[in-house]
Amino acid sequence: MMTGWEDVRAEVLRRIRARDWAPGAVIPGEETLAVEFGVARATVNRALRDLAEAGLLERRRKAGTRVALLPVRRATLDIPVIRQEVEARGESYGHRVLARRMEAVPLAVAVRMGVAAGTALLFLETLHLAGGRPFAHEVRWLNPVVVPGGVIPDFDRVSANEWLVQNIAYTTGDIAFSAEAASGEEAAALGLCAGDPVFVTERMTWAAEAPITFVRLLHGPGYRLRTML
Amino acid sequence: MMTGWEDVRAEVLRRIRARDWAPGAVIPGEETLAVEFGVARATVNRALRDLAEAGLLERRRKAGTRVALLPVRRATLDIPVIRQEVEARGESYGHRVLARRMEAVPLAVAVRMGVAAGTALLFLETLHLAGGRPFAHEVRWLNPVVVPGGVIPDFDRVSANEWLVQNIAYTTGDIAFSAEAASGEEAAALGLCAGDPVFVTERMTWAAEAPITFVRLLHGPGYRLRTML
DNA sequence: TCCGTCATTATGTATAGACATAATACCGTC
DNA sequence: GACGGTATTATGTCTATACATAATGACGGA
Numbered sequence: 001m002m003t004g005w006e007d008v009r010a011e012v013l014r015r016i017r018a019r020d021w022a023p024g025a026v027i028p029g030e031e032t033l034a035v036e037f038g039v040a041r042a043t044v045n046r047a048l049r050d051l052a053e054a055g056l057l058e059r060r061r062k063a064g065t066r067v068a069l070l071p072v073r074r075a076t077l078d079i080p081v082i083r084q085e086v087e088a089r090g091e092s093y094g095h096r097v098l099a100r101r102m103e104a105v106p107l108a109v110a111v112r113m114g115v116a117a118g119t120a121l122l123f124l125e126t127l128h129l130a131g132g133r134p135f136a137h138e139v140r141w142l143n144p145v146v147v148p149g150g151v152i153p154d155f156d157r158v159s160a161n162e163w164l165v166q167n168i169a170y171t172t173g174d175i176a177f178s179a180e181a182a183s184g185e186e187a188a189a190l191g192l193c194a195g196d197p198v199f200v201t202e203r204m205t206w207a208a209e210a211p212i213t214f215v216r217l218l219h220g221p222g223y224r225l226r227t228m229l
Numbered sequence: 230m231m232t233g234w235e236d237v238r239a240e241v242l243r244r245i246r247a248r249d250w251a252p253g254a255v256i257p258g259e260e261t262l263a264v265e266f267g268v269a270r271a272t273v274n275r276a277l278r279d280l281a282e283a284g285l286l287e288r289r290r291k292a293g294t295r296v297a298l299l300p301v302r303r304a305t306l307d308i309p310v311i312r313q314e315v316e317a318r319g320e321s322y323g324h325r326v327l328a329r330r331m332e333a334v335p336l337a338v339a340v341r342m343g344v345a346a347g348t349a350l351l352f353l354e355t356l357h358l359a360g361g362r363p364f365a366h367e368v369r370w371l372n373p374v375v376v377p378g379g380v381i382p383d384f385d386r387v388s389a390n391e392w393l394v395q396n397i398a399y400t401t402g403d404i405a406f407s408a409e410a411a412s413g414e415e416a417a418a419l420g421l422c423a424g425d426p427v428f429v430t431e432r433m434t435w436a437a438e439a440p441i442t443f444v445r446l447l448h449g450p451g452y453r454l455r456t457m458l
Numbered sequence: 459t460c461c462g463t464c465a466t467t468a469t470g471t472a473t474a475g476a477c478a479t480a481a482t483a484c485c486g487t488c
Numbered sequence: 489g490a491c492g493g494t495a496t497t498a499t500g501t502c503t504a505t506a507c508a509t510a511a512t513g514a515c516g517g518a
Binding site for chain 1: 306308
């Protein structure tokens, strides 16, 4: 029975997979489908919109809805706070602040953050532990200007990661992942050998056009970032 | 003026960021907000649902809507066909099939694919080129059973990646990313030295409970997987 | 033939009203 | 006080209708 927008979505998806509707072809309009399925147009709209958001349909006003020719698969990644990530593995979380000082940002970071080269920002180096063993190495530049009240904690009790999520949360930003060879210092911190491959996450965070923080997070071998399609 | 669900979403987001509504706190109900904003409840619902999908609100029937305590940031990754990815960089795409044969799957792959150990699947090894230079090295096991008509092309003209998207598309699956050291063979294919860090993408694809394909994709240094928050 | 204008059309969104559902909170019983 | 059933309630969804918007395609003038 076709009672709900998820049923409509399932049936539309079935027809796409079964090639009843060929890739690139225009599918019937919402009104037509609504009549066929015996539901309101709004219900069909909800179903088709959902499939369009997933990248399987392409919709344009007046032009209609067509099956995506080369569907770009869209995966959603959850970016948890590191403590949660560790605890989700059933291990105990801990962290050690290795460095915390005001420092002139290197050029590469200044460019990424959109601040003048040589600007002094708070530099933080932290080691995240899972079950007492190194889990991730974090290097962070934090813009002290944007902190409400101007009071920045020492991050001994709450990691910068978690403190930021709770205090400057609801921001925008971008993330990039890559593989690199660990430098001598990085390797030492993570208990690896220099040159070992590390999984690098670089994240830039903004709040209302103001740069908040730039983080570079290193995970040793064995780390996997997972998601469902 | 509060005329559309995006305006409602913007205002709610503003209040969350401004801490008018504290993290963890219950916000007013849909009906209340609808009256306050002068819109229908369905409009408020659309806005709040959108923010909940983004991970900023948590909604439960009867319990109401509350501001997420530790908002898990949700990033959406687009997984394009490799040819598109290369062409988007302004480089010309090409690929070479290095191996194509029926082969018993290794245990690790059999487990991941959910087939009996030793099952013979189609083994493919491909090198993807960008501007004539190695871009990615692909190792793939493909289940020939699921191919419509049973006819599998030689993938000389169209890469398996693209052929699958067009022919067995609209599937489910999962992806994992990691950093590894290149083996001698892998390094040779990509023009690297053994032990160099490579960015590894492993993807398992299913269609209606049947395993379709397992791919292991290696990108050399310099590759970055990017997304917006 | 080319080009700008305008009617057409499919999707996008808003609305009021209704019922469904899940989960809490309350209340009575033991 | 502990327990279990039930009323209450906020969200989830559907419907019918209406208008908004964008983009196409047809038409007509230069």
